[in-house]
Amino acid sequence: QVQLVESGGGSVQAGGSLRLSCTGSGYTYSSPWMGWFRQAPGKNREGVAAIFSGGNSPYYADSVKGRFTISQDNAKNTLYLQIDSLKPEDTAMYYCAATHWKPANPLDSNAYHVWGQGTQVTVSS
Numbered sequence: 001q002v003q004l005v006e007s008g009g010g011s012v013q014a015g016g017s018l019r020l021s022c023t024g025s026g027y028t029y030s031s032p033w034m035g036w037f038r039q040a041p042g043k044n045r046e047g048v049a050a051i052f053s054g055g056n057s058p059y060y061a062d063s064v065k066g067r068f069t070i071s072q073d074n075a076k077n078t079l080y081l082q083i084d085s086l087k088p089e090d091t092a093m094y095y096c097a098a099t100h101w102k103p104a105n106p107l108d109s110n111a112y113h114v115w116g117q118g119t120q121v122t123v124s125s
Contacts, residue, residue, distance in 0.1 A: 001026050002025070002026045002098065003026050003116075004022055004024050004096050004097070004098060004114060004115065004116035005022065005024075005116055006020060006021065006022045006095065006117065006118060006119040007021050007022075007023075008020040009120045009121045009122075010120075010121070010122070011124065012086055012121075012122070012123055012124070013086075013123070013124050014086060014087055014124065014125050015085060016086050017082070017083060017085075018082075018083045018086065018121060019080060019081070019082050020036070020080065020081040020083065020119060020121075021078055021080055022034070022036075022078065022079040022080075022081075022116055023076070023077060023079075024077045024079070024098060032053055032099060032100045033050060033051070033052050033053070033102065033103055033106060033111075033112075034052075034053060034070075034096065034098050035049065035050035035051075035096065035097050035106060035107065035112060036050070036068075036081045036094060036095070036096055036097075037095045037096075037109050038092035038093065038095070039093050039095070040092040040093075043092075045095070045109045046092075047061060047106070048060065048061045048063075048068055048081075048107070049064065049068050049069075049081060050103075050106035050107055051070050051071075051072060051106075052102075052106075053074055058070045059106045059107055061107060064083075064090075067083065067084050067085045067086075068083055068084075069081070069082040070082075079096055081096075083121070086123045088123045088124065089123075090121060091121060091122050091123050092121060093118040093119070094118060094119050094121055095117075095118045096116045097112035097113075097116070098112060098113075098114040099111055099112045099113050099114065
C-alpha cells in the first residue's frame with residue numbers, strides 16, 4: 001500500500017521560509033509524478049508545484065513562481081517543497097500527492113490518486 005507522509009509545516013512570519021518534506025513508501029511502480037497542493041479554508045485545493053521523478057522540468061503555479069522550489073531525493077523516496085518569502089496568503093494545509101499516470105495537467109489535483117495527510121502552514125503578517 002502506497003503511503004505519503006508530509007512534515008515540515010509550522011507557523012512563521014511573513015518573509016520567512018519553510019521546507020516541507022513528503023516521504024513515500026510502498027511504491028509498486030517507479031518514476032511517479034509527484035505534486036504539492038494546498039487548500040485554505042473555504043477555498044478549492046490548488047496545485048502549486050509538480051515534478052516527474054524520472055527527470056523533467058518542474059511545474060509551478062503562477063502564484064508561487066520564484067518563491068517555491070520543488071525537488072526530490074529518489075534514493076530517500078522524499079519530495080521537498082522549499083517555500084521562501086512566505087506571504088499570509090500562503091496559509092493553507094499543504095498536501096503531497098502521487099500518480100504513475102502522466103497527468104494532462106500536472107497541477108490538477110484530480111490527476112493524482114495517492115495523497116498524504118497534509119501539513120499546516122500558517123503565515124502571520
